[in-house]
Amino acid sequence: MAKPTFDTPKIRAYPIIPIIQEGSMEHSSPFVAKPDHQEALGFPGELVDNWQEKAIEKMGELLTKYRSLKVFLDSCVKCGACTDKCHYFQGTADPKNMPVARQDLLRNVYRRYFTVAGKYFPKLVGAQDLTEDVLDDWYKYFHQCSQCRRCSVFCPYGIDTAEISMAAREILDHVGKGQKYCNEIIGKVHKIGNNLGLPEPALVDTLEGLEEDVEEETGHTVRFPVDVQGADVLLITPSADFFAEPHIDGLIGYAKVFHEAGISWTLSSYASEAGNFGMFIGSYEQMQKISWRVRKIAMELGVKRIVVGECGHAWRVAYSFWNTLIGPFDFLDQNYPVPQHICEVTNDLIERGAIKLDKEANDDKVITYHDSCNVARGTRMGNIEGGQFIIPRAVIKSSVNHFVEMNPDTTYDQTYCCGGGGGLLTDDLLELRVKGALPRMEALKGVIDDQKVTHMAAICAICKSQFSKVMPFYDIPMDSIISVHQLVGDALIMGNSDK
Ligand code: SF4
Numbered sequence: 181m182a183k184p185t186f187d188t189p190k191i192r193a194y195p196i197i198p199i200i201q202e203g204s205m206e207h208s209s210p211f212v213a214k215p216d217h218q219e220a221l222g223f224p225g226e227l228v229d230n231w232q233e234k235a236i237e238k239m240g241e242l243l244t245k246y247r248s249l250k251v252f253l254d255s256c257v258k259c260g261a262c263t264d265k266c267h268y269f270q271g272t273a274d275p276k277n278m279p280v281a282r283q284d285l286l287r288n289v290y291r292r293y294f295t296v297a298g299k300y301f302p303k304l305v306g307a308q309d310l311t312e313d314v315l316d317d318w319y320k321y322f323h324q325c326s327q328c329r330r331c332s333v334f335c336p337y338g339i340d341t342a343e344i345s346m347a348a349r350e351i352l353d354h355v356g357k358g359q360k361y362c363n364e365i366i367g368k369v370h371k372i373g374n375n376l377g378l379p380e381p382a383l384v385d386t387l388e389g390l391e392e393d394v395e396e397e398t399g400h401t402v403r404f405p406v407d408v409q410g411a412d413v414l415l416i417t418p419s420a421d422f423f424a425e426p427h428i429d430g431l432i433g434y435a436k437v438f439h440e441a442g443i444s445w446t447l448s449s450y451a452s453e454a455g456n457f458g459m460f461i462g463s464y465e466q467m468q469k470i471s472w473r474v475r476k477i478a479m480e481l482g483v484k485r486i487v488v489g490e491c492g493h494a495w496r497v498a499y500s501f502w503n504t505l506i507g508p509f510d511f512l513d514q515n516y517p518v519p520q521h522i523c524e525v526t527n528d529l530i531e532r533g534a535i536k537l538d539k540e541a542n543d544d545k546v547i548t549y550h551d552s553c554n555v556a557r558g559t560r561m562g563n564i565e566g567g568q569f570i571i572p573r574a575v576i577k578s579s580v581n582h583f584v585e586m587n588p589d590t591t592y593d594q595t596y597c598c599g600g601g602g603g604l605l606t607d608d609l610l611e612l613r614v615k616g617a618l619p620r621m622e623a624l625k626g627v628i629d630d631q632k633v634t635h636m637a638a639i640c641a642i643c644k645s646q647f648s649k650v651m652p653f654y655d656i657p658m659d660s661i662i663s664v665h666q667l668v669g670d671a672l673i674m675g676n677s678d679k
């Protein structure tokens with residue numbers, strides 16, 4: 181790896197509000213989507229001539245379509261409660277990474293074109309023309325927001341910067357200035373079925389290889405079925421689970437659970453992706469088109485249940501939006517939640533004694549847990565309040581003897597983003613990712629030093645990829661991040677279902 185051209189922030193003994201460094205991340209800008217990537221999604225290939233007019237028109241459309249956007253743009257009282265709550269501000273000290281300042285990039289233009297005061301007395305109300313510099317700032321700083329919603333937890337008005345960031349990205353796409361990483365990936369999903377562009381033969385080959393590996397290791401024939409007509413469960417999981425560490429160990433864990441519980445299940449080669457980057461670019465149409473693959477294949481295969489694997493934003497899309505986007509799910513078995521998270525499935529089996537775990541198998545590890553932001557602040561799990569926090573922890577505690585929590589200011593609904601969410605998990609944003617990981621790395625270092633934590637578990641593919649990449653910058657081994665279902669798989673007592 182080439183030597184990075186930036187300094188990794190120093191781990192601080194306790195959180196301090198950074199001293200502002202004006203423009204410190206002005207150079208950070210992700211690669212712009214090429215015409216091919218744009219046009220495949222129905223967006224203009226490059227910046228259109230009348231981009232100003234188009235952008236204002238799109239903003240007007242979004243303000244009508246999403247009343248929340250207008251409320252968020254109108255209601256900020258500049259109280260300052262959100263200013264130091266963003267991990268990107270903490271890690272970069274760039275004042276435009278304060279949530280309120282990020283919102284203002286859009287708000288000032290909104291005021292200029294959509295409010296009476298802004299039209300006639302722009303200076304008085306901080307209204308601003310949409311100039312090329314402003315558009316440039318939108319592109320840079322709305323791609324320095326991982327849409328994690330931490331700031332909204334602290335805002336007395338509940339203003340959600342993530343929604344503002346999504347709207348800004350949607351406008352950018354519509355004037356021909358989309359982000360390469362997200363739009364290229366969405367194109368792959370439409371064409372091939374997953375973010376990685378992994379075609380069916382390669383997927384089947386990978387899964388057959390996994391069957392052999394698991395059989396060699398455990399002596400049990402654990403299947404990784406694909407496209408099985410009439411299976412009870414369709415598992416929709418992030419494609420990262422098919423090929424990379426630590427994700428793949430999570431997939432092995434799910435397969436072992438289904439095997440031991442005697443649940444018939446299948447993956448799909450057509451809908452081989454849980455991730456849905458349509459949310460990151462703020463596009464309802466793209467989100468719906470990606471999700472539609474799941475409904476189509478669930479009906480074709482005649483499954484009774486849909487279970488979602490370990491992926492934070494996928495769970496948000498599934499839990500919060502699937503019903504609107506691709507419902508109703510009246511063709512599924514109504515005795516089960518629709519959709520259901522893999523942690524719910526596993527936890528229920530543990531509670532019912534349908535699978536048995538030997539915690540001692542993980543005695544070489546001391547585990548902590550990272551709440552992924554989309555799960556923590558965008559969803560629930562199970563039928564209990566706070567289930568999205570309780571259930572993954574219950575699964576971990578059933579699988580290990582040694583579990584500790586990180587600083588409570590950094591967990592549950594106050595959790596910090598890994599630094600790579602929201603469509604920012606790309607090497608052209610590595611500096612931002614490393615700096616944005618600072619608060620989570622500080623909390624992790626705290627428990628490594630004080631409580632001898634060896635591994636941090638997570639249920640999000642983006643978090644796992646991001647941490648593997650950025651942990652070494654903070655002198656933490658890259659394999660310290662682990663899938664929750666690896667812990668389950670390693671502790672699972674195999675053999676009951678063979679009898
Ligand atoms: S949503 Fe997250 S990344 Fe975006 S401004 Fe708020 S805290 Fe920062």
Ligand code: SF4
Nearest residue numbers: 256257259260262335
């Ligand atoms: S906390 Fe809310 S109201 Fe206060 S400055 Fe931030 S966005 Fe505005």
